[in-house]
Amino acid sequence: MAVFGLHAKFTALPGKRDEVVDILLKAASLMSDAEGCEFYVVNLVPAEPQDVWITEFWASREAHERSLTLPGVRDLIDDLIPLLQGRGERVELLPQGGHGLPPS
Amino acid sequence: MAVFGLHAKFTALPGKRDEVVDILLKAASLMSDAEGCEFYVVNLVPAEPQDVWITEFWASREAHERSLTLPGVRDLIDDLIPLLQGRGERVELLPQGGHGLPPS
Structure with a gap:
């Protein structure tokens, strides 16, 4: 099961x-092929139409960090930044258990 | 794929x-048997030791609401409330796609 997670908010x-x-x-779609990526979902927020939340879970923090170096990811980040306002929000998570993540 | 999600924070x-x-x-564990429950993970937060975040995804909002009436859930909520401070936080999500949720 994942040992590292993120709730990350971007405000467009x-x-x-x-x-x-x-x-x-x-x-x-790039992340879904990344080693250790167990969950990566893009969400809108009915109450905040400019916000986009990402929900991510990874087999390790290191796997998440390596994913940021995958071909194409840096370009997407460069495309993304000019479309955003403010610094967004980011909550790092330590999953303790539950339903939906692949077992270790 | 889920059409309703929640990032919910409880502060102990x-x-x-x-x-x-x-x-x-x-x-x-109760929710994992609930109809329409696709993801329900309990998380600690390294930066906020008193906080616990739940990450949830459901096939529908209605499935989530029905789950609150399952046997045993009401008792757990009653056990939980006296242990909490403040009102917590809750972000309702509309998943748009990604990796890790079962296909529709």
Whole structure:
């Protein structure tokens, strides 16, 4: 089971939310092939139309960090940054158990 | 794929965090049998030792609401509330795609 997780929020500039979602969905498809990626889902927030939350779970922190060096990921990050406002939000998680993650 | 998700934060009273985790893990096991429950993981937060985050994804909002009426869930909620401080936090999510959720 994953030992590292993230709830990460991005706030899009006005009119850019759908572009942010598209980029993050492209990232999700790259991440799905990344070693140790157990969960990577892109979410809208009904109450906050400019926000996009990512829910991620990884077999290790190191696997997550390595994924940021995968071919194409850096380009997506460069595409993403100009579309965002503020610094977003990020909660690092230590999964303790539950339902839905692959067993260790 | 799930159409409803939640990032939900509970803040435990001092000395009660582990009890909160135990109760939420019991809830997770009940939820794993709930119709439409695709993901329910209990997380600690290294940066906030009193916080416990739940990451949930459901086939529908209604499936999530029905789960709160399952036998035993109400008792767990009643056990949980006295251990908490403040109102916690809750972000409702509309998953758009990604990796790790069962296909529709």
